[in-house]
Amino acid sequence: MKIALIGYGKMGKAIEKIAIAKGHEIVLRTNSQQPLEKEQLQQADVAIEFTGPETAYHNILKCFAANVPVVCGSTGWLDALPAVKAVCLEKHQAFLYASNFSIGVNIFFEVNKRLAELMSGQPQYNVVMEEIHHTQKKDAPSGTAITLAEQVMDKVIRKKIWVNEATEQPDELSIISKRIDPAPGTHIITYTSDIDDITISHTAHSREGFASGAVVAAEWLKDKKGIFSMKDVLSL
Numbered sequence: 001m002k003i004a005l006i007g008y009g010k011m012g013k014a015i016e017k018i019a020i021a022k023g024h025e026i027v028l029r030t031n032s033q034q035p036l037e038k039e040q041l042q043q044a045d046v047a048i049e050f051t052g053p054e055t056a057y058h059n060i061l062k063c064f065a066a067n068v069p070v071v072c073g074s075t076g077w078l079d080a081l082p083a084v085k086a087v088c089l090e091k092h093q094a095f096l097y098a099s100n101f102s103i104g105v106n107i108f109f110e111v112n113k114r115l116a117e118l119m120s121g122q123p124q125y126n127v128v129m130e131e132i133h134h135t136q137k138k139d140a141p142s143g144t145a146i147t148l149a150e151q152v153m154d155k156v157i158r159k160k161i162w163v164n165e166a167t168e169q170p171d172e173l174s175i176i177s178k179r180i181d182p183a184p185g186t187h188i189i190t191y192t193s194d195i196d197d198i199t200i201s202h203t204a205h206s207r208e209g210f211a212s213g214a215v216v217a218a219e220w221l222k223d224k225k226g227i228f229s230m231k232d233v234l235s236l
Contacts, residue, residue, distance in 0.1 A: 001222055004028035004044035004068065006036065006059050007051040011073070014211035015048055022215060041066035046218045052138055053077040060084050060095065069094035069221045073101055073214055075143030085227050096221050096228040099143035101213030105187075106230045108202040112148050112189060115200060116155035125191040125198070127152055127159065128166075130176045132186040140164060140177040144187055149173055152189065184210075 001024045005012045008029045016026050027043040030036060031051075036059060041047065046069045049059050053076030063070040064087055072095070081097065088095040100106065119125055129152075131145040141149070141164050149162040152173060159173040167174045184204040191198040204210070213230070220233045230236075 001025070001219065002027045002043060002045045003218060004030075004041055004047040004063075006030055006047055006049040006063075007074070009050070011050045011207060011211060011214075012048075014207045015050070015214050018208070018211050019215050019218075024215070036062045038062070038066045041068050044068055046071065046222050048214055048218055049074060050214070057084065061087060064088060064091050064093040064095075067093070069218075069224065070096070071214060071217045071221055072097045073099075073210070075099060075146075076139040078143075078146075088227055092225055094221055094224045094226060094228075096217050096230075096233070098213075098217065098230045099147045100185075100210065101217055101230060102204060102209040103213050103216075103234065104209060105144060105202055105204075106213075106234055106236060108187070108200070109147065109151065110236055111200060113151045113155065115189070115191075115198070116152045119191050119198075120155045120157065122191075122193075123158060124195075125193045126170075127156060127189065127191050128174045128176070129162075130178070130186075130188040130190075132178045132180055132183050134183050135179045135181050137179060140179070141175045142177070142185070142187075144185065145175050145177070148187060148189060149175055 008031050028040050047063045049072040051074050056074035056077045057080045131142050153159045160171040162173040164175050186203040188201040217233050
């Protein structure tokens with residue numbers, strides 16, 4: 001499989017290492033400062049986009065214009081996600097977005113949803129979240145933390161909105177963001193009461209889990225049309 005790497009930072013290089021080890025070919029490596037040329041993109045069977053909130057939207061549209069399926073892991077741009085999905089369907093393209101490509105994290109998402117469902121009828125418990133990442137992480141809270149928070153609020157309806165700070169408001173879900181080196185990523189959800197606490201957490205030991213999942217997603221997306229997620233890739 002021929003892969004275009006859009007975003008050649010630490011994550012892009014980790015993806016490259018795994019992709020090459022699996023026998024794939026990297027036909028394009030570009031960072032956010034380099035223009036994406038249609039002719040270059042068309043050499044690829046699939047593009048993997050890991051840049052940032054300033055460039056992700058336009059990069060995805062350029063992939064669609066080149067008729068190249070795109071796997072996107074950039075965060076901080078999701079206000080434009082509905083527009084991207086509309087273009088994808090209109091142009092009959094393939095798009096897969098995930099706030100986190102780690103297989104372990106995506107299983108953790110399912111655990112989080114189930115626990116939130118169980119706790120929805122237990123108002124004596126307050127729920128709080130904490131996420132820890134390296135100091136070069138551009139956005140806070142992380143895309144993974146936002147996904148987890150939205151899953152909680154979908155089930156625990158007494159929480160109406162998440163806030164990126166400690167809060168005592170009963171309708172607010174607190175997400176505490178910490179930036180510490182080295183820290184590839186930790187997410188902790190705690191339900192606390194006067195009697196006891198229930199905590200679930202996921203800790204990444206390296207970027208390899210995220211990078212490996214992105215390559216698996218790209219392999220799965222090749223030759224497909226439509227809008228997908230890691231739930232589709234992993235049959236969750």
